[in-house]
Amino acid sequence: MSRVYGSLNQASLSSDLAHASTVVAPPSEGEIARLRQQIDASLADYLEAQRAAYLRLPVFATLYVDLADFVRRPGKRLRPLLFLLGHRVFQRGLGERAAVPSEAALAKVAVSLELLHTFILVHDDIIDRSETRRGTPTLHRALEGRFASFTHRHRAGRNLAIVMGDVLFALAQKCLLETVLPEGMGARLGTLLLGCMVETGFGEAADIIHSTRDVSKVELSEIEHMYCLKTTCYTIEGPLAMAAVLAGGGDEMLEAIGRIAKPAGLAFQIQNDLHEFARFEVSDAEVPADILEGKKTLLARLAFERLNEIDRGLLQMCFSAGTPTEGTVSKARELVTKSGAVGELTRKMDKLFAQSYAETRWPGFPASVQEELGALLQLIRGAAARV
Numbered sequence: 001m002s003r004v005y006g007s008l009n010q011a012s013l014s015s016d017l018a019h020a021s022t023v024v025a026p027p028s029e030g031e032i033a034r035l036r037q038q039i040d041a042s043l044a045d046y047l048e049a050q051r052a053a054y055l056r057l058p059v060f061a062t063l064y065v066d067l068a069d070f071v072r073r074p075g076k077r078l079r080p081l082l083f084l085l086g087h088r089v090f091q092r093g094l095g096e097r098a099a100v101p102s103e104a105a106l107a108k109v110a111v112s113l114e115l116l117h118t119f120i121l122v123h124d125d126i127i128d129r130s131e132t133r134r135g136t137p138t139l140h141r142a143l144e145g146r147f148a149s150f151t152h153r154h155r156a157g158r159n160l161a162i163v164m165g166d167v168l169f170a171l172a173q174k175c176l177l178e179t180v181l182p183e184g185m186g187a188r189l190g191t192l193l194l195g196c197m198v199e200t201g202f203g204e205a206a207d208i209i210h211s212t213r214d215v216s217k218v219e220l221s222e223i224e225h226m227y228c229l230k231t232t233c234y235t236i237e238g239p240l241a242m243a244a245v246l247a248g249g250g251d252e253m254l255e256a257i258g259r260i261a262k263p264a265g266l267a268f269q270i271q272n273d274l275h276e277f278a279r280f281e282v283s284d285a286e287v288p289a290d291i292l293e294g295k296k297t298l299l300a301r302l303a304f305e306r307l308n309e310i311d312r313g314l315l316q317m318c319f320s321a322g323t324p325t326e327g328t329v330s331k332a333r334e335l336v337t338k339s340g341a342v343g344e345l346t347r348k349m350d351k352l353f354a355q356s357y358a359e360t361r362w363p364g365f366p367a368s369v370q371e372e373l374g375a376l377l378q379l380i381r382g383a384a385a386r387v
Helices: 001-017 029-054 057-073 078-094 103-128 139-148 153-178 185-211 220-246 249-277 298-306 309-319 326-339 341-359 367-384
Strands: none
Touching: 001 185, 001 341, 029 057, 029 078, 029 103, 029 153, 029 249, 057 139, 057 153, 078 103, 078 220, 078 367, 103 139, 103 185, 103 220, 139 153, 139 249, 139 298, 139 326, 153 220, 153 326, 185 220, 220 298, 249 341, 298 309, 298 326, 298 341, 309 326
């Protein structure tokens, strides 16, 4: 099924590009790999520089090693990538509107974005009761291993992971505050970043609240709004807005970036959901069983809406069955496929990406910025289609 979806994705991407009058290729795989290596190296350097502060007691040193290892696991690094590439786009397009930060300063801002993302992952994994992250145990599961003989090791692991997630949040802010930036820029970037985190927090809260409600009681518009809060701001809008500010962009430009980011963020989350569904197997520990864990995804809600009354009842039984089994997974997959929701959401995703491409044509962007933002949207779309 994943092979079929991959073909569909390529066709959809070609359709999206037809909406752009000028097509600029996204950064090459080689360039992205080099940037990821730079980000990883900067992460490692920052974590090593902070380590000395946590050597006062052996237990602190051990926890910090666990935390640093978790942060440094291979990942897409999408948010720091968008920031670095976005700054390059805006700096070239806007010329001399602002002083150019040093490469070291840009790297530290990128590190702060990745640290914040990892903080969210740690807490998400606890909320979702996830077992693995990026192919290895989640942080709370890894920390449980420190208490193998303790009766309440699961609770201890979760509690420690919550606290260490908070440490990551603090380290991200510390990293940004310590960055040498043009006068006034540090405070402005900090305000943008924390504003994104507030939005994300409310999105996470909405996700939890919706999970307590019957699928028939949650509107599609509520789920879309939750997606925008959870994904759009800190994944797309925040990194690009921070990049624009550093290059001298004003408030109108930030509003234009928001108009690009909103449909792109919603499309990004939809594509992520579709990709997970394409790999939806109970034996695949890397795939979150959101659809069977009470999560109100657009895919689950739209499938419910499109099914007949008998099938709706069966789908609700799958949702409330508890721990996923081969039977509930197979039945849920069958019903979602039968509903046609995958095709409908694929078409919606195409339209949303096309809308984002159209918004890159805001007249306040120089022509080069318009074209290169379109290329970054291709990068965003490609990232959503990969685990």
